[in-house]
Amino acid sequence: MNWNSNLINNLEWADKIINIEGKQKVAAEIAAKVKDGDIIGVGSGSTSYLALVAIAQRVKDEKLNVKAIPTSVELSMFCAKLGLPVTSLYEHKPDWLFDGADEVDPDKSLIKGRGGAMFKEKLLISSSAISYIIVDESKMVNKLGAKFPVPIEVFPQALPYVEKELKSLGATEIAIRPAKGKDGPIISENGNLVLDCKFDEIGKSFERDIKSITGVIESGLFIGYELNIVMAAN
Ligand SMILES: O=C(CO)[C@H](O)[C@H](O)COP(=O)(O)O
Structure with missing residues:
Protein backbone atom coordinates (compact mmCIF):
# COMPACT_ATOMS: atom_id res chain seq x y z
CA MET A 1 0.00 0.00 0.00
CA ASN A 2 1.49 3.33 -0.96
CA TRP A 3 1.45 6.61 0.96
CA ASN A 4 -1.60 7.95 -0.92
CA SER A 5 -3.84 4.95 -0.51
CA ASN A 6 -3.01 4.76 3.20
CA LEU A 7 -4.33 8.25 3.68
CA ILE A 8 -7.36 7.72 1.51
CA ASN A 9 -8.25 4.55 3.42
CA ASN A 10 -8.10 6.53 6.65
CA LEU A 11 -10.93 8.79 5.54
CA GLU A 12 -14.30 7.91 6.95
CA TRP A 13 -15.97 8.81 3.64
CA ALA A 14 -13.33 7.25 1.39
CA ASP A 15 -15.59 4.37 0.45
CA LYS A 16 -18.36 6.82 -0.42
CA ILE A 17 -16.39 8.73 -3.06
CA ILE A 18 -18.08 8.06 -6.37
CA ASN A 19 -15.72 7.33 -9.28
CA ILE A 20 -12.57 7.37 -7.13
CA GLU A 21 -10.27 6.14 -9.95
CA GLY A 22 -11.41 8.85 -12.37
CA LYS A 23 -11.05 11.54 -9.72
CA GLN A 24 -7.61 10.29 -8.67
CA LYS A 25 -6.46 10.56 -12.29
CA VAL A 26 -7.61 14.18 -12.42
CA ALA A 27 -6.05 14.76 -9.00
CA ALA A 28 -2.72 13.67 -10.51
CA GLU A 29 -3.25 16.13 -13.41
CA ILE A 30 -3.89 18.92 -10.91
CA ALA A 31 -0.80 17.92 -8.91
CA ALA A 32 1.26 18.10 -12.13
CA LYS A 33 0.48 21.85 -12.30
CA VAL A 34 2.29 22.58 -9.02
CA LYS A 35 5.40 24.74 -9.35
CA ASP A 36 7.97 25.46 -6.69
CA GLY A 37 6.92 28.54 -4.70
CA ASP A 38 3.18 28.24 -5.50
CA ILE A 39 0.48 29.44 -3.11
CA ILE A 40 -2.47 27.11 -3.71
CA GLY A 41 -6.08 27.57 -2.64
CA VAL A 42 -7.56 24.31 -1.42
CA GLY A 43 -11.31 23.74 -1.82
CA SER A 44 -13.37 21.53 0.46
CA GLY A 45 -15.03 18.16 -0.14
CA SER A 46 -13.90 14.69 -1.11
CA THR A 47 -12.69 15.54 -4.64
CA SER A 48 -10.52 18.37 -3.31
CA TYR A 49 -9.12 15.99 -0.74
CA LEU A 50 -7.95 13.60 -3.46
CA ALA A 51 -6.19 16.47 -5.26
CA LEU A 52 -4.61 17.59 -1.99
CA VAL A 53 -3.20 14.10 -1.38
CA ALA A 54 -1.69 14.04 -4.88
CA ILE A 55 -0.18 17.51 -4.41
CA ALA A 56 1.25 16.63 -1.01
CA GLN A 57 2.87 13.56 -2.53
CA ARG A 58 4.61 15.68 -5.20
CA VAL A 59 5.67 18.28 -2.65
CA LYS A 60 7.13 15.56 -0.47
CA ASP A 61 8.88 13.66 -3.29
CA GLU A 62 10.33 16.77 -4.97
CA LYS A 63 10.87 18.82 -1.80
CA LEU A 64 8.86 21.70 -3.27
CA ASN A 65 8.26 24.90 -1.36
CA VAL A 66 4.48 25.20 -1.58
CA LYS A 67 1.91 26.75 0.74
CA ALA A 68 -1.81 26.00 0.92
CA ILE A 69 -4.75 28.23 1.81
CA PRO A 70 -7.51 25.87 2.95
CA THR A 71 -11.20 26.74 2.73
CA SER A 72 -12.34 24.77 5.79
CA VAL A 73 -11.17 23.44 9.14
CA GLU A 74 -11.44 19.95 7.66
CA LEU A 75 -8.98 20.73 4.87
CA SER A 76 -6.70 22.63 7.30
CA MET A 77 -6.49 19.46 9.36
CA PHE A 78 -5.73 17.39 6.25
CA CYS A 79 -2.98 19.85 5.25
CA ALA A 80 -1.42 19.39 8.70
CA LYS A 81 -1.72 15.62 8.42
CA LEU A 82 -0.14 15.67 4.96
CA GLY A 83 2.67 17.98 6.09
CA LEU A 84 1.67 20.84 3.76
CA PRO A 85 2.43 24.28 5.21
CA VAL A 86 -0.62 26.51 5.48
CA THR A 87 -0.90 30.26 5.01
CA SER A 88 -3.78 32.75 4.90
CA LEU A 89 -5.26 35.47 2.73
CA TYR A 90 -3.71 38.03 5.10
CA GLU A 91 -0.26 36.98 3.97
CA HIS A 92 -0.70 35.64 0.44
CA LYS A 93 -2.89 35.71 -2.63
CA PRO A 94 -3.37 32.25 -4.19
CA ASP A 95 -1.61 31.70 -7.53
CA TRP A 96 -4.28 29.14 -8.34
CA LEU A 97 -6.79 26.90 -6.63
CA PHE A 98 -8.68 23.69 -7.01
CA ASP A 99 -12.14 22.88 -5.70
CA GLY A 100 -15.13 20.63 -6.32
CA ALA A 101 -18.76 21.44 -7.09
CA ASP A 102 -22.20 19.97 -6.59
CA GLU A 103 -23.64 21.13 -9.93
CA VAL A 104 -22.17 22.64 -13.11
CA ASP A 105 -24.43 24.02 -15.86
CA PRO A 106 -23.53 24.52 -19.54
CA ASP A 107 -22.38 28.13 -18.81
CA LYS A 108 -19.95 26.82 -16.15
CA SER A 109 -22.08 28.29 -13.37
CA LEU A 110 -22.01 26.27 -10.17
CA ILE A 111 -23.85 25.26 -7.07
CA LYS A 112 -21.42 24.55 -4.24
CA GLY A 113 -21.72 24.26 -0.49
CA ARG A 114 -22.80 20.71 0.31
CA GLY A 115 -19.98 20.93 2.86
CA GLY A 116 -21.13 24.36 4.04
CA ALA A 117 -17.83 26.01 3.11
CA MET A 118 -19.10 28.23 0.27
CA PHE A 119 -18.22 31.55 1.91
CA LYS A 120 -14.50 30.82 2.14
CA GLU A 121 -14.60 28.93 -1.17
CA LYS A 122 -16.04 31.98 -2.93
CA LEU A 123 -13.55 34.24 -1.22
CA LEU A 124 -10.72 32.08 -2.50
CA ILE A 125 -12.14 31.80 -6.02
CA SER A 126 -12.55 35.58 -6.10
CA SER A 127 -8.98 36.07 -4.86
CA SER A 128 -7.28 33.55 -7.12
CA ALA A 129 -5.87 34.12 -10.59
CA ILE A 130 -6.83 30.64 -11.84
CA SER A 131 -9.51 28.26 -10.54
CA TYR A 132 -9.76 24.57 -11.41
CA ILE A 133 -13.10 22.95 -10.56
CA ILE A 134 -12.88 19.17 -10.54
CA VAL A 135 -16.09 17.29 -11.29
CA ASP A 136 -17.37 14.22 -13.04
CA GLU A 137 -20.36 13.63 -15.31
CA SER A 138 -22.68 13.19 -12.30
CA LYS A 139 -22.26 16.91 -11.47
CA MET A 140 -23.28 18.18 -14.91
CA VAL A 141 -26.83 19.58 -15.14
CA ASN A 142 -28.80 21.43 -17.81
CA LYS A 143 -30.20 23.85 -15.25
CA LEU A 144 -28.84 24.88 -11.85
CA GLY A 145 -30.99 23.52 -9.04
CA ALA A 146 -31.80 20.31 -10.93
CA LYS A 147 -30.32 18.06 -8.22
CA PHE A 148 -29.24 20.29 -5.34
CA PRO A 149 -30.88 23.11 -3.41
O1 LIG B 1 -18.71 22.97 -2.25
C1 LIG B 1 -18.22 22.05 -1.64
C2 LIG B 1 -18.09 22.05 -0.16
O2 LIG B 1 -18.66 23.22 0.41
C3 LIG B 1 -17.67 20.87 -2.37
O3 LIG B 1 -16.69 21.28 -3.26
C4 LIG B 1 -18.80 20.21 -3.12
O4 LIG B 1 -19.82 19.88 -2.20
C5 LIG B 1 -18.33 18.94 -3.83
O5 LIG B 1 -17.96 17.96 -2.90
P1 LIG B 1 -17.44 16.53 -3.35
O6 LIG B 1 -16.16 16.73 -4.07
O7 LIG B 1 -17.27 15.77 -2.04
O8 LIG B 1 -18.50 15.90 -4.22
Whole structure:
Protein backbone atom coordinates (compact mmCIF):
# COMPACT_ATOMS: atom_id res chain seq x y z
CA MET A 1 0.00 0.00 0.00
CA ASN A 2 1.49 3.33 -0.96
CA TRP A 3 1.45 6.61 0.96
CA ASN A 4 -1.60 7.95 -0.92
CA SER A 5 -3.84 4.95 -0.51
CA ASN A 6 -3.01 4.76 3.20
CA LEU A 7 -4.33 8.25 3.68
CA ILE A 8 -7.36 7.72 1.51
CA ASN A 9 -8.25 4.55 3.42
CA ASN A 10 -8.10 6.53 6.65
CA LEU A 11 -10.93 8.79 5.54
CA GLU A 12 -14.30 7.91 6.95
CA TRP A 13 -15.97 8.81 3.64
CA ALA A 14 -13.33 7.25 1.39
CA ASP A 15 -15.59 4.37 0.45
CA LYS A 16 -18.36 6.82 -0.42
CA ILE A 17 -16.39 8.73 -3.06
CA ILE A 18 -18.08 8.06 -6.37
CA ASN A 19 -15.72 7.33 -9.28
CA ILE A 20 -12.57 7.37 -7.13
CA GLU A 21 -10.27 6.14 -9.95
CA GLY A 22 -11.41 8.85 -12.37
CA LYS A 23 -11.05 11.54 -9.72
CA GLN A 24 -7.61 10.29 -8.67
CA LYS A 25 -6.46 10.56 -12.29
CA VAL A 26 -7.61 14.18 -12.42
CA ALA A 27 -6.05 14.76 -9.00
CA ALA A 28 -2.72 13.67 -10.51
CA GLU A 29 -3.25 16.13 -13.41
CA ILE A 30 -3.89 18.92 -10.91
CA ALA A 31 -0.80 17.92 -8.91
CA ALA A 32 1.26 18.10 -12.13
CA LYS A 33 0.48 21.85 -12.30
CA VAL A 34 2.29 22.58 -9.02
CA LYS A 35 5.40 24.74 -9.35
CA ASP A 36 7.97 25.46 -6.69
CA GLY A 37 6.92 28.54 -4.70
CA ASP A 38 3.18 28.24 -5.50
CA ILE A 39 0.48 29.44 -3.11
CA ILE A 40 -2.47 27.11 -3.71
CA GLY A 41 -6.08 27.57 -2.64
CA VAL A 42 -7.56 24.31 -1.42
CA GLY A 43 -11.31 23.74 -1.82
CA SER A 44 -13.37 21.53 0.46
CA GLY A 45 -15.03 18.16 -0.14
CA SER A 46 -13.90 14.69 -1.11
CA THR A 47 -12.69 15.54 -4.64
CA SER A 48 -10.52 18.37 -3.31
CA TYR A 49 -9.12 15.99 -0.74
CA LEU A 50 -7.95 13.60 -3.46
CA ALA A 51 -6.19 16.47 -5.26
CA LEU A 52 -4.61 17.59 -1.99
CA VAL A 53 -3.20 14.10 -1.38
CA ALA A 54 -1.69 14.04 -4.88
CA ILE A 55 -0.18 17.51 -4.41
CA ALA A 56 1.25 16.63 -1.01
CA GLN A 57 2.87 13.56 -2.53
CA ARG A 58 4.61 15.68 -5.20
CA VAL A 59 5.67 18.28 -2.65
CA LYS A 60 7.13 15.56 -0.47
CA ASP A 61 8.88 13.66 -3.29
CA GLU A 62 10.33 16.77 -4.97
CA LYS A 63 10.87 18.82 -1.80
CA LEU A 64 8.86 21.70 -3.27
CA ASN A 65 8.26 24.90 -1.36
CA VAL A 66 4.48 25.20 -1.58
CA LYS A 67 1.91 26.75 0.74
CA ALA A 68 -1.81 26.00 0.92
CA ILE A 69 -4.75 28.23 1.81
CA PRO A 70 -7.51 25.87 2.95
CA THR A 71 -11.20 26.74 2.73
CA SER A 72 -12.34 24.77 5.79
CA VAL A 73 -11.17 23.44 9.14
CA GLU A 74 -11.44 19.95 7.66
CA LEU A 75 -8.98 20.73 4.87
CA SER A 76 -6.70 22.63 7.30
CA MET A 77 -6.49 19.46 9.36
CA PHE A 78 -5.73 17.39 6.25
CA CYS A 79 -2.98 19.85 5.25
CA ALA A 80 -1.42 19.39 8.70
CA LYS A 81 -1.72 15.62 8.42
CA LEU A 82 -0.14 15.67 4.96
CA GLY A 83 2.67 17.98 6.09
CA LEU A 84 1.67 20.84 3.76
CA PRO A 85 2.43 24.28 5.21
CA VAL A 86 -0.62 26.51 5.48
CA THR A 87 -0.90 30.26 5.01
CA SER A 88 -3.78 32.75 4.90
CA LEU A 89 -5.26 35.47 2.73
CA TYR A 90 -3.71 38.03 5.10
CA GLU A 91 -0.26 36.98 3.97
CA HIS A 92 -0.70 35.64 0.44
CA LYS A 93 -2.89 35.71 -2.63
CA PRO A 94 -3.37 32.25 -4.19
CA ASP A 95 -1.61 31.70 -7.53
CA TRP A 96 -4.28 29.14 -8.34
CA LEU A 97 -6.79 26.90 -6.63
CA PHE A 98 -8.68 23.69 -7.01
CA ASP A 99 -12.14 22.88 -5.70
CA GLY A 100 -15.13 20.63 -6.32
CA ALA A 101 -18.76 21.44 -7.09
CA ASP A 102 -22.20 19.97 -6.59
CA GLU A 103 -23.64 21.13 -9.93
CA VAL A 104 -22.17 22.64 -13.11
CA ASP A 105 -24.43 24.02 -15.86
CA PRO A 106 -23.53 24.52 -19.54
CA ASP A 107 -22.38 28.13 -18.81
CA LYS A 108 -19.95 26.82 -16.15
CA SER A 109 -22.08 28.29 -13.37
CA LEU A 110 -22.01 26.27 -10.17
CA ILE A 111 -23.85 25.26 -7.07
CA LYS A 112 -21.42 24.55 -4.24
CA GLY A 113 -21.72 24.26 -0.49
CA ARG A 114 -22.80 20.71 0.31
CA GLY A 115 -19.98 20.93 2.86
CA GLY A 116 -21.13 24.36 4.04
CA ALA A 117 -17.83 26.01 3.11
CA MET A 118 -19.10 28.23 0.27
CA PHE A 119 -18.22 31.55 1.91
CA LYS A 120 -14.50 30.82 2.14
CA GLU A 121 -14.60 28.93 -1.17
CA LYS A 122 -16.04 31.98 -2.93
CA LEU A 123 -13.55 34.24 -1.22
CA LEU A 124 -10.72 32.08 -2.50
CA ILE A 125 -12.14 31.80 -6.02
CA SER A 126 -12.55 35.58 -6.10
CA SER A 127 -8.98 36.07 -4.86
CA SER A 128 -7.28 33.55 -7.12
CA ALA A 129 -5.87 34.12 -10.59
CA ILE A 130 -6.83 30.64 -11.84
CA SER A 131 -9.51 28.26 -10.54
CA TYR A 132 -9.76 24.57 -11.41
CA ILE A 133 -13.10 22.95 -10.56
CA ILE A 134 -12.88 19.17 -10.54
CA VAL A 135 -16.09 17.29 -11.29
CA ASP A 136 -17.37 14.22 -13.04
CA GLU A 137 -20.36 13.63 -15.31
CA SER A 138 -22.68 13.19 -12.30
CA LYS A 139 -22.26 16.91 -11.47
CA MET A 140 -23.28 18.18 -14.91
CA VAL A 141 -26.83 19.58 -15.14
CA ASN A 142 -28.80 21.43 -17.81
CA LYS A 143 -30.20 23.85 -15.25
CA LEU A 144 -28.84 24.88 -11.85
CA GLY A 145 -30.99 23.52 -9.04
CA ALA A 146 -31.80 20.31 -10.93
CA LYS A 147 -30.32 18.06 -8.22
CA PHE A 148 -29.24 20.29 -5.34
CA PRO A 149 -30.88 23.11 -3.41
CA VAL A 150 -28.96 26.39 -3.12
CA PRO A 151 -27.08 26.58 0.19
CA ILE A 152 -27.26 30.00 1.84
CA GLU A 153 -25.26 30.99 4.93
CA VAL A 154 -27.30 33.27 7.18
CA PHE A 155 -26.56 35.24 10.35
CA PRO A 156 -28.79 33.42 12.91
CA GLN A 157 -30.92 36.35 14.13
CA ALA A 158 -31.59 37.42 10.56
CA LEU A 159 -33.41 34.14 9.86
CA PRO A 160 -37.05 35.40 9.86
CA TYR A 161 -36.18 38.39 7.69
CA VAL A 162 -34.05 36.38 5.28
CA GLU A 163 -36.73 33.69 4.93
CA LYS A 164 -39.33 36.33 4.05
CA GLU A 165 -37.00 37.89 1.45
CA LEU A 166 -36.08 34.52 -0.05
CA LYS A 167 -39.77 33.69 -0.45
CA SER A 168 -40.31 36.94 -2.29
CA LEU A 169 -37.40 35.97 -4.58
CA GLY A 170 -39.33 32.79 -5.42
CA ALA A 171 -38.02 30.22 -2.94
CA THR A 172 -40.40 27.24 -2.96
CA GLU A 173 -38.73 25.36 -0.08
CA ILE A 174 -36.43 26.62 2.66
CA ALA A 175 -34.86 24.07 5.02
CA ILE A 176 -32.53 24.86 7.90
CA ARG A 177 -29.67 22.40 7.46
CA PRO A 178 -29.65 20.06 10.46
CA ALA A 179 -26.47 19.11 12.30
CA LYS A 180 -25.25 15.53 12.51
CA GLY A 181 -23.92 14.54 15.93
CA LYS A 182 -25.56 17.53 17.63
CA ASP A 183 -29.17 18.53 18.19
CA GLY A 184 -30.52 21.42 16.18
CA PRO A 185 -29.11 23.22 13.15
CA ILE A 186 -25.63 23.00 11.73
CA ILE A 187 -23.51 26.00 12.73
CA SER A 188 -21.06 27.04 10.02
CA GLU A 189 -17.38 27.72 10.68
CA ASN A 190 -18.34 31.39 10.79
CA GLY A 191 -21.02 30.83 13.46
CA ASN A 192 -24.01 31.00 11.11
CA LEU A 193 -26.94 28.88 9.93
CA VAL A 194 -27.04 27.21 6.54
CA LEU A 195 -30.35 27.19 4.64
CA ASP A 196 -30.97 24.83 1.74
CA CYS A 197 -33.27 26.62 -0.62
CA LYS A 198 -35.17 25.41 -3.68
CA PHE A 199 -36.24 27.69 -6.53
CA ASP A 200 -38.20 26.76 -9.64
CA GLU A 201 -35.96 28.97 -11.74
CA ILE A 202 -32.49 30.30 -10.91
CA GLY A 203 -32.00 33.53 -12.84
CA LYS A 204 -28.65 35.06 -13.82
CA SER A 205 -29.07 37.81 -11.19
CA PHE A 206 -29.88 35.40 -8.36
CA GLU A 207 -26.43 35.28 -6.84
CA ARG A 208 -26.47 39.08 -6.52
CA ASP A 209 -30.14 39.19 -5.44
CA ILE A 210 -29.61 36.68 -2.63
CA LYS A 211 -26.38 38.32 -1.49
CA SER A 212 -28.11 41.70 -1.26
CA ILE A 213 -30.46 40.47 1.50
CA THR A 214 -29.24 41.83 4.84
CA GLY A 215 -28.21 38.87 6.99
CA VAL A 216 -27.07 36.67 4.08
CA ILE A 217 -23.36 35.99 4.42
CA GLU A 218 -23.00 34.07 1.16
CA SER A 219 -24.77 31.66 -1.15
CA GLY A 220 -23.51 28.59 -2.95
CA LEU A 221 -24.36 30.08 -6.36
CA PHE A 222 -21.32 30.84 -8.52
CA ILE A 223 -22.60 32.55 -11.67
CA GLY A 224 -20.32 34.06 -14.29
CA TYR A 225 -16.93 33.31 -12.67
CA GLU A 226 -13.92 32.51 -14.79
CA LEU A 227 -13.51 28.82 -14.03
CA ASN A 228 -11.65 25.93 -15.60
CA ILE A 229 -13.84 22.86 -15.34
CA VAL A 230 -11.72 19.72 -15.16
CA MET A 231 -13.70 16.58 -15.88
CA ALA A 232 -12.92 13.20 -14.34
CA ALA A 233 -13.72 10.34 -16.72
CA ASN A 234 -16.12 7.71 -15.40
O1 LIG B 1 -18.71 22.97 -2.25
C1 LIG B 1 -18.22 22.05 -1.64
C2 LIG B 1 -18.09 22.05 -0.16
O2 LIG B 1 -18.66 23.22 0.41
C3 LIG B 1 -17.67 20.87 -2.37
O3 LIG B 1 -16.69 21.28 -3.26
C4 LIG B 1 -18.80 20.21 -3.12
O4 LIG B 1 -19.82 19.88 -2.20
C5 LIG B 1 -18.33 18.94 -3.83
O5 LIG B 1 -17.96 17.96 -2.90
P1 LIG B 1 -17.44 16.53 -3.35
O6 LIG B 1 -16.16 16.73 -4.07
O7 LIG B 1 -17.27 15.77 -2.04
O8 LIG B 1 -18.50 15.90 -4.22
